[in-house]
Amino acid sequence: LGRGFSYAVANETELKIMEASYTNAKAYSSCDYPHGPIATTNRFIPVIFFLTDEKTNDSTIKLVEKIKKDFSVSTLVVNEAVLLPKEAEGVAGVFGMVVFSQLFACLLSLARGYNPDEPIGLSKTTVTF
Numbered sequence: 001l002g003r004g005f006s007y008a009v010a011n012e013t014e015l016k017i018m019e020a021s022y023t024n025a026k027a028y029s030s031c032d033y034p035h036g037p038i039a040t041t042n043r044f045i046p047v048i049f050f051l052t053d054e055k056t057n058d059s060t061i062k063l064v065e066k067i068k069k070d071f072s073v074s075t076l077v078v079n080e081a082v083l084l085p086k087e088a089e090g091v092a093g094v095f096g097m098v099v100f101s102q103l104f105a106c107l108l109s110l111a112r113g114y115n116p117d118e119p120i121g122l123s124k125t126t127v128t129f
Contacts, residue, residue, distance in 0.1 A: 001030040003060055006050035009097045013048065016105035020116040023108060030060040043072045048104075052093030 002010035010027035017025040028037050030049065041047075049064050051057045067073050109116035 001028050001033055001047060001060070001063065002050035003030045003056040004053050005091060005094050006030075006052050006056075006060075006097065009050050009094055009101060010048075012098065013050075013101035013105065016101060017108060019119045019122055020105045020109035021112050021114055022120075023112065030063050031056075033063060034066070038067075041067060041071045041073060043074075046074045048101075050097050052097060 002008075007027070007029045014025040014027040017023050026037075047067060049060060051060055106116045
């Protein structure tokens with residue numbers, strides 16, 4: 001879950017997790033999540049929150065607290081649990097979050113016994129005609 005720049009990172013993380021480890025993942029905007037998708041929350045499904053913008057962090061932090069309280073979900077908050085320098089705010093924070101998400105997808109793939117560099121059916125070369 002993320003908001004603003006963090007939502008873009010959440011979408012990329014979803015894609016990398018699915019293509020590298022064949023694990024279902026779904027990215028949501030943290031401001032939209034309470035208005036419907038929250039009904040899909042399950043305490044056995046971990047949630048990753050991306051925080052990198054002081055202007056939107058408060059609403060996302062309130063969502064973290066609600067999900068932990070109401071659903072006992074395991075959470076990982078990037079930039080709170082994975083500490084980035086204070087300067088990693090806004091656009092600068094995106095870079096740290098992207099590195100984290102790429103490493104997370106890679107390690108998840110390896111843990112599940114897959115090779116993250118050779119996803120089935122995925123071509124790493126773009127063919128143009």
